[in-house]
Amino acid sequence: MRHLFGRRLASQNMGFLVAVTLAAAQLAAAWEREPLSVYHERRARVVSETGDGVVVLFGYNDEDVAASVTTFHQNENFYYLTGWNEPTAMMLLVPRVAKGRDQPVEMEKEILFIPPHDYRQEKWTGPKLGAEDADAPERTGFRAVKSTSLFHSELLEALKSFPKIYTELTPQPESGEDAFQAEMVSKLRKLAPLAQLADLRPHLTRMRTVKSPSEIALIRKGADASVEAHLAAMKAVRPGVWEYQIAALMKYEYERRGCEWPSYPPIVGSGFYSTVLHYDADTQQMQDGDVVVMDVAGSYSGYASDITRTLPASGHFTPRQREIYEIVLGAQNAALTAIKPGVMIGGRGKLASLQQIAFEYINTHGKDLHGKPLGQYFIHGLGHSVGLNVHDPAEYDQPLQAGMVITDEPGIYIPEEKLGVRIEDMVLVTQDGAELLTRRLPRTVEEVEKAMSQKQ
Numbered sequence: 001m002r003h004l005f006g007r008r009l010a011s012q013n014m015g016f017l018v019a020v021t022l023a024a025a026q027l028a029a030a031w032e033r034e035p036l037s038v039y040h041e042r043r044a045r046v047v048s049e050t051g052d053g054v055v056v057l058f059g060y061n062d063e064d065v066a067a068s069v070t071t072f073h074q075n076e077n078f079y080y081l082t083g084w085n086e087p088t089a090m091m092l093l094v095p096r097v098a099k100g101r102d103q104p105v106e107m108e109k110e111i112l113f114i115p116p117h118d119y120r121q122e123k124w125t126g127p128k129l130g131a132e133d134a135d136a137p138e139r140t141g142f143r144a145v146k147s148t149s150l151f152h153s154e155l156l157e158a159l160k161s162f163p164k165i166y167t168e169l170t171p172q173p174e175s176g177e178d179a180f181q182a183e184m185v186s187k188l189r190k191l192a193p194l195a196q197l198a199d200l201r202p203h204l205t206r207m208r209t210v211k212s213p214s215e216i217a218l219i220r221k222g223a224d225a226s227v228e229a230h231l232a233a234m235k236a237v238r239p240g241v242w243e244y245q246i247a248a249l250m251k252y253e254y255e256r257r258g259c260e261w262p263s264y265p266p267i268v269g270s271g272f273y274s275t276v277l278h279y280d281a282d283t284q285q286m287q288d289g290d291v292v293v294m295d296v297a298g299s300y301s302g303y304a305s306d307i308t309r310t311l312p313a314s315g316h317f318t319p320r321q322r323e324i325y326e327i328v329l330g331a332q333n334a335a336l337t338a339i340k341p342g343v344m345i346g347g348r349g350k351l352a353s354l355q356q357i358a359f360e361y362i363n364t365h366g367k368d369l370h371g372k373p374l375g376q377y378f379i380h381g382l383g384h385s386v387g388l389n390v391h392d393p394a395e396y397d398q399p400l401q402a403g404m405v406i407t408d409e410p411g412i413y414i415p416e417e418k419l420g421v422r423i424e425d426m427v428l429v430t431q432d433g434a435e436l437l438t439r440r441l442p443r444t445v446e447e448v449e450k451a452m453s454q455k456q
Helices: 014-028 036-050 076-082 119-125 136-140 148-159 178-191 201-209 213-236 243-255 271-275 319-338 354-363 445-453
Strands: 054-058 090-095 107-114 144-147 164-167 196-199 267-270 291-295 308-312 405-408 411-414 419-422 425-429 434-436
Touching (some): 036 054, 036 090, 036 107, 054 076, 054 148, 054 178, 076 090, 076 201, 107 148, 136 144, 148 178, 178 196, 213 243, 213 308, 213 445, 243 291, 271 291, 271 411, 308 319, 308 419, 308 445, 319 354, 319 405, 319 411
Parallel strands (some): 054 164, 107 144, 164 196
Antiparallel strands (some): 054 090, 090 107, 291 308, 405 425, 411 419
């Protein structure tokens, strides 16, 4: 619980300063970052791609993420370029004035602006890195780290040579940052009313689509922790258990393995609610004869996972449940076999797209209770990019590239039968095909039933 600083605190002493330094070093190890050189290389690439203007991004403040009730986490694009996960920060990148048209654009300045120390506040919130700390450049990977109070003057100086500002002019979809993004644009217009504003988001979307090796390493850790959560759930699901109990168990399992928060609200839907795609109330009690869709995963060092399994509450699929399950599994395997660089994810009607492959499989296998094909019950896309966001930005009108991490998640949802099945796995696109990152998690009927037989 956060408290107002309404009481008089004791004067700071050297002992507290030493404790702050030691604690800061310990905190730095609690959150895994990529090598600082990776963030620097991204910043240099952004400058080389924009070139005719400065780059400005703002990080979130505590209030932008309701930090009084949840763990603080950073604006995704800001974090992608900085690796900085503390509130109230700003970034300014300035290109070097080119000597000729054919000369590559290089970065002249990279400045991270962070608040100076407030030792009184740090008694409550814990130690922070201050702009005045001598080791701030080394610990952040920025050539210069300055107080947030100097941002305006540094921006105006840079605009003398480059009167254009690249920043986020549009909010990232599903991020909840609409108000924040609009406020930051308004702030820039007031600070630099004569500057031309240009959208940085398209550049960052292209960059974020293909993951670096260090990003993939973090994604693997989140996926592995989330797989363990699903394995634990398979042992715990049975008639009489409440959906929220399974959601809580899974959260415990992935968080105790290092995940900081859920990648999205956990979806545990039994019976009819197995057919509701984004059902996250998790309030129903599982009944004998239900199937249970569990779309649950955690984020590790900011990198999301996305995994779904469908279980029979009783531990064994009925013949009809098995039929539908194996059709979904067949569609998933058909798409998985086709994943490689150059292939399109969606949509329907596009020759040889993953979406079309999965749809055609579902539509040509099995019928509903009225004898009609099942394609009408596959009502969502086959997959999406995963990264700092569970629905990471990507150019979905472009073919897959090696280094992309996507989901493969066909589903059939038949409300009339209270029967929904989704099987979702995370896939790394490789140079010559695909790697199933979540391959340890049972997928076949036999594997699922065997895992469920090992009750806790």
